[in-house]
Amino acid sequence: MRRRAIVVVMADTAPALFDRLADRYDQVIPFFAAFAGQLLDVLGPDPGTRLLDIGSGRGAIAAAAAARGCAVTAVDAAPRMVSLLAAAHPEIDVRLMDAHRLDLPGACYDLATGGFVIHLVAEPLRVLAGLRRVLRPGASVALTVPGPCEDNGRWNAWETLAGQFASRAGRPPRRDYRVAAYLRAAGFADIRTVNLAVHLPVASPQTCWDFHMSHGFAAGVEALDPADAAEFQRLALAELTRMHESGGIVLDRGAVAYLAAVPANDPHRTQHAQPTAGT
Numbered sequence: 343m344r345r346r347a348i349v350v351v352m353a354d355t356a357p358a359l360f361d362r363l364a365d366r367y368d369q370v371i372p373f374f375a376a377f378a379g380q381l382l383d384v385l386g387p388d389p390g391t392r393l394l395d396i397g398s399g400r401g402a403i404a405a406a407a408a409a410r411g412c413a414v415t416a417v418d419a420a421p422r423m424v425s426l427l428a429a430a431h432p433e434i435d436v437r438l439m440d441a442h443r444l445d446l447p448g449a450c451y452d453l454a455t456g457g458f459v460i461h462l463v464a465e466p467l468r469v470l471a472g473l474r475r476v477l478r479p480g481a482s483v484a485l486t487v488p489g490p491c492e493d494n495g496r497w498n499a500w501e502t503l504a505g506q507f508a509s510r511a512g513r514p515p516r517r518d519y520r521v522a523a524y525l526r527a528a529g530f531a532d533i534r535t536v537n538l539a540v541h542l543p544v545a546s547p548q549t550c551w552d553f554h555m556s557h558g559f560a561a562g563v564e565a566l567d568p569a570d571a572a573e574f575q576r577l578a579l580a581e582l583t584r585m586h587e588s589g590g591i592v593l594d595r596g597a598v599a600y601l602a603a604v605p606a607n608d609p610h611r612t613q614h615a616q617p618t619a620g621t
């Protein structure tokens with residue numbers, strides 16, 4: 343099983359990319375919402391859990407957590423993501439904020455989540471150190487990144503095609519999956535992983551293409567020169583059509599959730615604060 347390139351973006355351009363994608367992000371197929379539901383099933387937060395979601399996007403995790411009764415703060419560095427999420431979910435405290443510089447009080451959250459974001463940021467250790475600061479002793483963190491998925495070879499030809507064109511792009515995408523090492527370095531304990539997977543039927547080849555162009559995959563296409571991008575789209579749609587006509591397209595994708603905890607006797611944490619609006 344291979345790790346699928348769900349998101350292929352340069353860390354420093356991530357918020358700008360997602361700002362442009364925000365209107366269609368997770369709207370073609372509720373893909374990230376599906377992973378968020380699975381993550382919350384694993385975490386099982388109690389109603390009233392004070393949850394901070396970083397890189398919240400359209401609110402896959404944040405909205406689902408709020409629906410489960412959590413008191414959610416959601417931060418994202420893309421202004422359009424923030425305005426769409428705030429408009430759709432007034433029950434969530436949504437902030438425009440860089441995860442590297444959390445302007446939030448210390449030791450006031452019970453749980454921090456980040457769906458498909460930690461591998462994109464420029465300085466993962468800095469982000470995790472910030473999360474540890476705002477989490478209370480004994481609190482948990484859960485971060486997902488793209489991961490392996492069993493697909494019985496259904497996506498082999500697509501992967502080969504995408505790999506061929508990716509090698510033509512000017513700059514190779516930066517992806518940093520050393521999440522466990524960063525968690526350890528930031529002082530988190532009880533680090534473990536859980537594999538997640540979705541197998542979502544897709545109605546048509548065009549829908550599947552539109553899905554791919556609605557998230558970080560679009561950055562890889564945009565990194566091609568226009569002729570290569572057009573050629574890739576043509577060949578990708580041909581492969582999706584082949585899949586559609588030979589049993590139907592099923593979006594098989596995996597993720598790894600990294601779970602960890604702030605040590606209960608954290609010497610850095612002596613006081614508990616409450617998150618307040620506007621702080």
Ligand SMILES: C[S@@+](CC[C@H](N)C(=O)[O-])C[C@H]1O[C@@H](n2cnc3c(N)ncnc32)[C@H](O)[C@@H]1O
Pocket residue numbers: 349356357360361368374375378396397398399400401402403417418419420423439440441442456457458459462463464558
């Ligand atoms: C792949 S999307 C994931 C969105 C959401 N967590 C989900 O699961 O659907 C990554 C999100 O992280 C945000 N992001 C990237 N770098 C960030 C940073 N340094 N600080 C805050 N948000 C960031 C992007 O704007 C984007 O909304």
